[in-house]
Amino acid sequence: MKKQLIMEKAIELFAKQGFEATSVQQITEHCGISKGAFYLSFKSKDELIIEIIDHFMIQFTSEIDHLVRSAKDGENLLYNFYYAIFNSFQKHSDFGKILIKEQSRSFNEDFIVKMRYYDRLMDKSILSMVEHLYGDDEVKEIKYDLVFCIKGFMSMYSQLFLFYNVPLDLDLLSKSLVEKTNLLARNSTVPFISKGLIMAFEEPVLEDLTKEQILLRLDQEIEELEESVEKESLVLLKQQLNEPTFGRAIIKGLLENIRNHPQTKWIAYLLGSFFDQK
Amino acid sequence: MKKQLIMEKAIELFAKQGFEATSVQQITEHCGISKGAFYLSFKSKDELIIEIIDHFMIQFTSEIDHLVRSAKDGENLLYNFYYAIFNSFQKHSDFGKILIKEQSRSFNEDFIVKMRYYDRLMDKSILSMVEHLYGDDEVKEIKYDLVFCIKGFMSMYSQLFLFYNVPLDLDLLSKSLVEKTNLLARNSTVPFISKGLIMAFEEPVLEDLTKEQILLRLDQEIEELEESVEKESLVLLKQQLNEPTFGRAIIKGLLENIRNHPQTKWIAYLLGSFFDQK
DNA sequence: TTGACAGATGACTGGTTAGTCAGTATTATA
DNA sequence: TATAATACTGACTAACCAGTCATCTGTCAA
Numbered sequence: 001m002k003k004q005l006i007m008e009k010a011i012e013l014f015a016k017q018g019f020e021a022t023s024v025q026q027i028t029e030h031c032g033i034s035k036g037a038f039y040l041s042f043k044s045k046d047e048l049i050i051e052i053i054d055h056f057m058i059q060f061t062s063e064i065d066h067l068v069r070s071a072k073d074g075e076n077l078l079y080n081f082y083y084a085i086f087n088s089f090q091k092h093s094d095f096g097k098i099l100i101k102e103q104s105r106s107f108n109e110d111f112i113v114k115m116r117y118y119d120r121l122m123d124k125s126i127l128s129m130v131e132h133l134y135g136d137d138e139v140k141e142i143k144y145d146l147v148f149c150i151k152g153f154m155s156m157y158s159q160l161f162l163f164y165n166v167p168l169d170l171d172l173l174s175k176s177l178v179e180k181t182n183l184l185a186r187n188s189t190v191p192f193i194s195k196g197l198i199m200a201f202e203e204p205v206l207e208d209l210t211k212e213q214i215l216l217r218l219d220q221e222i223e224e225l226e227e228s229v230e231k232e233s234l235v236l237l238k239q240q241l242n243e244p245t246f247g248r249a250i251i252k253g254l255l256e257n258i259r260n261h262p263q264t265k266w267i268a269y270l271l272g273s274f275f276d277q278k
Numbered sequence: 279m280k281k282q283l284i285m286e287k288a289i290e291l292f293a294k295q296g297f298e299a300t301s302v303q304q305i306t307e308h309c310g311i312s313k314g315a316f317y318l319s320f321k322s323k324d325e326l327i328i329e330i331i332d333h334f335m336i337q338f339t340s341e342i343d344h345l346v347r348s349a350k351d352g353e354n355l356l357y358n359f360y361y362a363i364f365n366s367f368q369k370h371s372d373f374g375k376i377l378i379k380e381q382s383r384s385f386n387e388d389f390i391v392k393m394r395y396y397d398r399l400m401d402k403s404i405l406s407m408v409e410h411l412y413g414d415d416e417v418k419e420i421k422y423d424l425v426f427c428i429k430g431f432m433s434m435y436s437q438l439f440l441f442y443n444v445p446l447d448l449d450l451l452s453k454s455l456v457e458k459t460n461l462l463a464r465n466s467t468v469p470f471i472s473k474g475l476i477m478a479f480e481e482p483v484l485e486d487l488t489k490e491q492i493l494l495r496l497d498q499e500i501e502e503l504e505e506s507v508e509k510e511s512l513v514l515l516k517q518q519l520n521e522p523t524f525g526r527a528i529i530k531g532l533l534e535n536i537r538n539h540p541q542t543k544w545i546a547y548l549l550g551s552f553f554d555q556k
Numbered sequence: 557t558t559g560a561c562a563g564a565t566g567a568c569t570g571g572t573t574a575g576t577c578a579g580t581a582t583t584a585t586a
Numbered sequence: 587t588a589t590a591a592t593a594c595t596g597a598c599t600a601a602c603c604a605g606t607c608a609t610c611t612g613t614c615a616a
Contacts, residue, residue: 020298034595104379152430176470192454312565
């Protein structure tokens with residue numbers, strides 16, 4: 001399968017020139033394959049970028065999620081969090097460049113929704129880390145601001161080694177940001193971002209999700225899949241969508257079945273947010 | 279003159295679709311003029327985006343610069359700074375969107391240089407504000423980090439009202455960020471960004487480094503250092519640069535001597551890549 | 557009414573793009 | 587070795603793009 005090769009080479013080119021400025025021809029030349037071969041691995045250029053985003057962001061977000069979930073002691077968690085983030089960015093700097101360059105791009109609807117989804121996933125992890133670190137009560141008022149500040153630190157300091165090839169002392173950087181975060185968490189008294197404001201930002205995404213749209217995509221997906229656990233899960237989830245019968249646990253389990261399969265990953269997200277919503 | 283009209287309509291479209299995804303045809307249709315008329319006002323599509331960037335950034339940076347320069351009292355300065363920034367972003371939200379979307383774009387060399395120039399201008403203003411606010415000595419060590427944090431706050435909180443049309447309380451936002459900035463300025467003890475690092479970012483791209491540029495910086499560094507192993511190493515490396523005499527091992531050792539000193543870390547890197555290159 | 561001229565037009569050019577498909581090469585199978 | 591299946595090729599299409607230019611139009615002064 002040429003998929004791996006194409007993705008690797010495409011990442012290099014996208015990082016250097018941007019997604020839109022890189023043609024499929026260029027990618028295939030860089031791989032030493034023909035243009036037709038590209039379309040054997042990917043349905044379109046858009047599908048390629050989405051698979052790239054997925055490949056890295058699933059790794060990235062699950063690494064952070066695992067870090068936060070499995071943390072016992074407080075102080076090290078924050079350090080490990082920053083270290084892991086910047087370490088990942090440094091290791092996959094080409095992908096990092098793509099992420100920053102194209103993050104607010106609007107060329108493809110699926111792409112935007114995807115990016116927003118991973119952004120939310122990060123927000124969730126950071127928020128639960130903040131609650132874990134400082135106690136739910138202590139930072140109740142300013143925890144959303146804290147999430148924003150942490151993300152601000154991440155994005156600003158990431159740009160340092162993404163756009164200037166300077167070797168950085170990740171240990172010092174993490175320590176420095178741990179101190180800053182602690183300072184803000186323990187001494188801030190003027191919150192700006194309230195729960196209500198946060199909810200306002202989350203609204204638009206879910207708003208667009210109608211049962212019909214999901215059903216449409218669901219049918220389409222079921223059609224394309226061969227017999228498998230994934231397909232069974234989708235069929236059951238379709239039943240649940242039309243007529244709620246299962247409990248929370250079963251739904252969660254079914255979603256888990258399809259979350260790691262590349263073809264159903266996305267529908268898992270859609271269904272997940274739809275069931276959450278209700 | 280149709281220039282004004284074209285710029286206004288183009289900003290709307292660029293904000294919505296991005297620069298590359300918007301065609302000249304679309305712009306002229308949106309203006310109700312012919313395609314030819316566009317080229318009476320602008321030599322090219324690139325010239326249009328550069329004029330747009332200039333038009334707003336000149337206003338923006340000079341407003342901030344004036345604010346910082348003419349400030350008498352400390353506390354209000356920071357508040358006014360944040361308020362002015364967010365107020366501008368809110369007033370010209372379409373331009374703000376373009377700025378964020380295209381900031382790290384690489385389609386046009388002139389464009390990148392322009393953006394970098396205005397970025398540096400902002401950095402300068404913020405830095406002189408920080409020095410003014412907290413005293414040159416008090417924050418000597420962490421002032422560059424502070425600049426980064428302030429920019430991080432700006433970019434994160436700007437996205438709030440750029441991408442979700444939520445009416446925001448600029449007064450509260452500014453107060454909240456003033457508190458956060460003060461907390462960091464007065465209590466941070468672990469700097470990450472050193473003078474040397476900052477200078478690294480201002481450096482042209484590494485590949486273009488000439489011997490003369492390195493020598494210039496080397497002299498400067500030797501001047502500033504007191505007698506030490508580091509200084510001796512630098513002097514020897516300067517000799518080596520002018521007239522290669524030492525072997526590989528000695529150079530490596532000398533570089534190692536200066537690699538861990540904060541003030542010479544950067545020059546170590548520069549020299550390292552220069553010697554590697556040959 | 558005439559003529560001159562700046563301003564405006566839109567068909568056209570040369571080039572690039574994503575995506576297709578009839579056909580070829582390679583490999584597996586019998 | 588023959589056949590079938592699979593992987594691959596690259597010329598081709600249709601659409602779109604930035605930018606040009608011969609032509610036209612409305613508005614003046616003479």
